[in-house]
Amino acid sequence: MAAAISLEAGGSLAHDLGSAAVTAGVALALLKFFEELAKRGVFQQKLSRKLVHISVGLVFLLFWPLFSSGTYAPFFAALAPGVNIIRMLLLGLGLMKNEAMVKSMSRSGDYRELLKGPLYYAVTVTFATSILWRTSPIAIALICNLCAGDGKEKLPYNPNKSYAGSIAMAVAGFLASVGYMHYFHIFGFIEETWYMALGFLMVSIAATLVESHPISTELDDNLTVPLTTFLVGSLIF
Structure with missing residues (x-):
């Protein structure tokens, strides 16, 4: 044995x-x-x-x-x-x-x-x-929101960020998270639920709001976005 x-x-x-x-x-x-x-x-x-x-x-x-x-x-x-x-x-x-x-x-x-x-x-x-x-939805949200993009129309509270970019980031982060939820579900690593999908949406919105804030320009959005994603994800999942 x-x-x-x-x-x-x-x-x-x-x-x-x-x-x-x-x-x-x-x-x-x-x-x-x-x-x-x-x-x-x-x-x-x-x-x-x-x-x-x-x-x-x-x-x-x-x-x-x-x-x-x-x-x-x-x-x-x-x-x-x-x-x-x-x-x-x-x-x-x-x-x-x-x-x-x-x-x-x-x-x-x-x-x-x-x-x-x-x-x-x-x-x-x-x-x-x-x-x-791979069994953690927070891991999926961390990487997917980290990899989301940027755009052009200026935000009134932060001229370094944009409406188009913020919307694109939230949508891209959310869709990528849901896509990988389904992908890992196929292999049996994670349970695919509407609650988890809604959680991904909330996390992506929170990450986008923080990314669009001037503090993310001063620090670095590669730091503030993962921190926000982890904290909000820990509360939701």
């Missing part, structure tokens, strides 16, 4: 290690793709940053079902964003150079920006993966 359990545990670890390698490979390939586009000047820097911001977290979520139900599975899954935390620190502190990556992830091209938004982004995804994992 002990030998069988040991073999099963070893199989799960090997499976999760392989899944982590696949997930990290896809994440790295996606980042390299955007780096290359930035290097070639295919997109403007602002658009390039937005594409990275929107796509990386949502694509990463797609790979969560690859992992086993083992105890260490979420930690293996968190390796890719965890490594990205280290990379953001090294780049942001100037200890490592990668001009194309800095260009694809920063607003102004200043490498020190990576110590704010991009670092908060990586920390949020790592936290959602390693601590909350």
